[in-house]
Amino acid sequence: MQNKGVMVLGAAVGAAIMYGIVTFFGPGGGQMQNVELRPDDLKLVALGKKVYDANCASCHGARFEGEANWRERGEDGLLPAPPHDESGHTWHHPDAVLFALTKYGPAVMAGDGYKSAMPGFEGVLSDEEILASLSYIKSRWPDEIRQRHDQINQSAAQQQ
Template sequence: MLLAAAMLFAAAAGGVALLSGYGWPDPVPAAIDADDPVQVALGRRLYGEWCAGCHGANLEGQPNWRSRRPDGRLPAPPHDASGHTWHHADGMLFRITRDGTSAVVGGDYETDMPGFGGVLSDTEIRATLAFIKSTWSERERGVQERQSRLEREAAR
């Protein structure tokens, strides 16, 4: 009963619970624009400052990023076409960057990826993601945009 009331309240307030196992999402950020030169330039600078140390200056990720290290954690994945970042919708990428992978994936998933919500503003996170997206080919950007569109439709 309490859960049904909470879901009704969330729906009335414009929120939607995704049944994908990721919990109660925030509104999907709409302003991640890989074609906006100002946003991409800011994102390039922020990526260099906050992300390149782990994900590589050229978005190449860490070696053997698909194989767990002895501590059980996965190395930082690439954000270029060889990785899987472009398989995820904008909202998912935003939440992973803001809250950290463990907070989004849940459970006992261990990762070195922190949440940057206490360090970067939402605008800066969107800019960083815009930079990353700006490096993808038309194919990767198309796949990623379809994922984002599906995410937006599910949130309605």
């Protein structure tokens, strides 16, 4: 039963984050709708590795493994950092969503009092550094996952 509760909670948080994305990037939204990760851009990926190592690896892991029990809230009520490898849910989100979550933070994107240990990196990292770190993450996914992520991006673009 607890797994079902976690799944319902995850769906509710996902819906809240998607609402936040629509609010930020909906009609009349900013230029970030056109965010596109570039995992084959070696210079950008090299910058992304440096940014990731300095700002993300302490929580999400040097090998993208995330924190233990990342689907279950800790005693502090917060979800641990999820993995960014193929076992996590990062690749389930289109580029613009990943960018917004990184720039503004999950709490801002979900709104409605949602709490998250992950800060937004606006004012800490430039847009290029955020794009670079996400491109680095995607560059490490297996080909099959990268292709599935590309399909998610295509679906998101068609819905705009």
